[in-house]
Amino acid sequence: MNLFSEIWIVARHSVRVALRNPMTIIVGLLQPVTWMLLFAPLLNNLPTTAGFAPGQAINSFTPGMLVMLAPITSLFSGIGLVVELREGVLDRLRVTPVSRLAVVLGKAARDLVVLLLQGILLLLVAWAMGLNVSFVGIVGALGLMLIVGLLMISVSYGFALMLRDENAVASISNVLLLPLLLLSGLILPLEFAPGWMQRVADLNPLAYTVDAMRALFAGQFASGAILNGFLVTAVLAALGLFWATRSFHRALA
Amino acid sequence: MSVIEIHGLKKQFKSGKNIVEALRGIDLNVPQGQIFGLLGPNGAGKTTLLRILTTLLQADSGEATVVGHSLRSASAEVRRVIGYVSQKGGAEAAATGRENLSFQAQLYGMRGAQVTSRVDELLAALELESIAGRPVQTYSGGQRRRLDLALGMVHRPALLFLDEPSVGLDPQSRARVWDEVRRLHDSGTAIVLTTHYLDEADALCERIAIIDQGQIVAEDSPEGLKRKIAGDVVLLGLDNGHVIAAQELFSTQSFIREIKQEPEALRLLVDEGEQALPAILQLVHERGLPIRTVALNRPSLDDVFLRQTGRSLRDDLN
Numbered sequence: 262m263n264l265f266s267e268i269w270i271v272a273r274h275s276v277r278v279a280l281r282n283p284m285t286i287i288v289g290l291l292q293p294v295t296w297m298l299l300f301a302p303l304l305n306n307l308p309t310t311a312g313f314a315p316g317q318a319i320n321s322f323t324p325g326m327l328v329m330l331a332p333i334t335s336l337f338s339g340i341g342l343v344v345e346l347r348e349g350v351l352d353r354l355r356v357t358p359v360s361r362l363a364v365v366l367g368k369a370a371r372d373l374v375v376l377l378l379q380g381i382l383l384l385l386v387a388w389a390m391g392l393n394v395s396f397v398g399i400v401g402a403l404g405l406m407l408i409v410g411l412l413m414i415s416v417s418y419g420f421a422l423m424l425r426d427e428n429a430v431a432s433i434s435n436v437l438l439l440p441l442l443l444l445s446g447l448i449l450p451l452e453f454a455p456g457w458m459q460r461v462a463d464l465n466p467l468a469y470t471v472d473a474m475r476a477l478f479a480g481q482f483a484s485g486a487i488l489n490g491f492l493v494t495a496v497l498a499a500l501g502l503f504w505a506t507r508s509f510h511r512a513l514a
Numbered sequence: 515m516s517v518i519e520i521h522g523l524k525k526q527f528k529s530g531k532n533i534v535e536a537l538r539g540i541d542l543n544v545p546q547g548q549i550f551g552l553l554g555p556n557g558a559g560k561t562t563l564l565r566i567l568t569t570l571l572q573a574d575s576g577e578a579t580v581v582g583h584s585l586r587s588a589s590a591e592v593r594r595v596i597g598y599v600s601q602k603g604g605a606e607a608a609a610t611g612r613e614n615l616s617f618q619a620q621l622y623g624m625r626g627a628q629v630t631s632r633v634d635e636l637l638a639a640l641e642l643e644s645i646a647g648r649p650v651q652t653y654s655g656g657q658r659r660r661l662d663l664a665l666g667m668v669h670r671p672a673l674l675f676l677d678e679p680s681v682g683l684d685p686q687s688r689a690r691v692w693d694e695v696r697r698l699h700d701s702g703t704a705i706v707l708t709t710h711y712l713d714e715a716d717a718l719c720e721r722i723a724i725i726d727q728g729q730i731v732a733e734d735s736p737e738g739l740k741r742k743i744a745g746d747v748v749l750l751g752l753d754n755g756h757v758i759a760a761q762e763l764f765s766t767q768s769f770i771r772e773i774k775q776e777p778e779a780l781r782l783l784v785d786e787g788e789q790a791l792p793a794i795l796q797l798v799h800e801r802g803l804p805i806r807t808v809a810l811n812r813p814s815l816d817d818v819f820l821r822q823t824g825r826s827l828r829d830d831l832n
């Protein structure tokens with residue numbers, strides 16, 4: 262069996278099982294819609310204070326929302342893994358000949374499907390509010406969002422297998438979430454931040470992602486920010502995946 | 515040829531500053547084509563040994579081959595030929611029984627119609643057809659355990675490990691699980707199971723290793739183990755208030771080899787039960803002990819365990 266068919270088997274099964282609980286998915290999908298509906302009206306008065314071109318606020322706000330979606334949805338994926346660890350499901354999977362990377366990626370794929378649907382919904386709402394973005398920009402943006410998602414899922418799986426406790430995974434995710442988001446400039450541009458804060462933000466990988474996302478939306482495809490953003494995010498996602506797979510390989514329970 | 519060969523296997527767990535010696539040097543050969551039982555009390559190391567043999571855990575030292583493959587250098591090959599039903603099971607609670615089984619079949623490389631027919635076959639064999647479409651979280655303990663068993667044998671492994679296969683089952687489900695294990699064995703699958711039920715070890719296993727505190731203390735067929743005890747057990751039933759007095763009385767008698775207190779009973783191990791019985795009754799009569807019942811038994815596996823470890827296996831169970 263090759264890696265892709267293994268990933269496909271795990272992903273298809275996980276999606277099928279997740280669909281047994283459609284309510285969870287529906288509530289998840291509503292989340293980005295409510296954000297847009299609650300945040301966007303505030304944008305109307307933003308241009309004058311923040312120096313955005315009139316009517317352009319939604320264009321600089323939506324990429325931030327897309328980046329924010331990934332950690333908020335995916336950083337908590339590990340909680341389900343703790344339950345599976347305790348019930349012996351992971352042990353059962355680890356005794357099969359299936360590659361451990363395939364198990365991690367297959368499970369992650371289920372969460373990424375949900376994330377993708379959320380992203381598309383968010384873009385639709387933004388479009389209804391006057392978002393103006395090229396097709397290439399959208400494809401690039403969703404692709405970048407999925408890489409952030411994979412990074413967050415891997416990190417969450419890594420924590421889950423290390424801590425083996427749902428509450429601990431939830432707390433650490435919460436602790437990480439807010440600084441990660443605020444220091445990425447995705448809610449308000451970091452140009453407003455004092456010098457020390459910008460220095461700290463330079464260390465935040467999501468800040469590069471947000472820059473890349475904004476460039477994609479602005480159609481500045483020649484900008485180095487896009488390459489940087491993809492590169493930083495992808496390298497981190499690969500490291501995260503390596504950590505998660507290794508932890509899964511070693512999981513005792 | 516042996517399906518499993520183990521040499522000097524050791525495993526320690528560190529939790530904080532405590533070190534638990536879960537396995538203290540296991541040497542064991544499991545012959546081909548047998549139902550092999552690992553019998554031992556809670557914490558003996560049964561699960562740890564199985565987790566090492568199924569590649570889930572790495573031993574600190576020692577060597578083992580499983581179906582001819584070295585655990586250390588060929589763990590992927592080992593995984594391809596074994597099945598494992600863990601103590602906790604491992605079915606996905608949110609998925610149905612059928613979904614669990616189909617997924618497992620696909621993980622072992624089956625496709626399409628092959629999956630359906632194998633799953634149907636297993637559902638029928640373990641009488642799970644009527645509940646196959648329900649999420650596993652709605653199953654009773656016995657139904658769930660039968661599903662676990664089905665999951666372990668989907669791919670017809672050459673060697674199946676069962677960690678406490680019948681724990682928590684009513685006698686009927688238990689008999690069904692035993693039947694299935696025997697059928698599997700008849701079809702050529704080697705089986706290694708752990709249990710702390712003496713009757714299970716006695717009824718199901720052709721060969722037993724008794725494991726206690728991380729060591730194998732005896733290994734033979736159930737009959738062979740009992741034969742080594744070479745003696746009989748006399749069980750005197752009497753009020754708890756008189757058990758101590760009775761023990762004092764018999765502890766000075768040279769023809770009594772071992773004495774063990776039990777609730778409302780005293781267990782005496784003697785060489786020749788038929789000859790010892792009159793002498794025992796004579797003593798009881800002289801002392802005026804109000805005994806309620808007398809039974810003469812062949813030794814059980816519990817007596818074997820008692821002999822090997824100085825403790826009763828039943829004491830450890832609660």
Ligand SMILES: Nc1ncnc2c1ncn2[C@@H]1O[C@H](COP(=O)(O)OP(=O)(O)OP(=O)(O)O)[C@@H](O)[C@H]1O
Pocket residue numbers: 513514527528529534535536554555556557558559560561562563601710
């Ligand atoms: N991950 C672990 N960390 C620390 N100690 C452990 C761990 N796993 C097992 N142990 C300890 O190792 C010893 C052997 O445990 P094991 O689970 O192998 O026993 P067992 O024979 O299967 O018992 P039971 O009949 O209760 O299932 C026990 O003292 C147990 O507490």
Ligand SMILES: [Mg+2]
Pocket residue numbers: 560561562601677
């Ligand atoms: Mg155990």
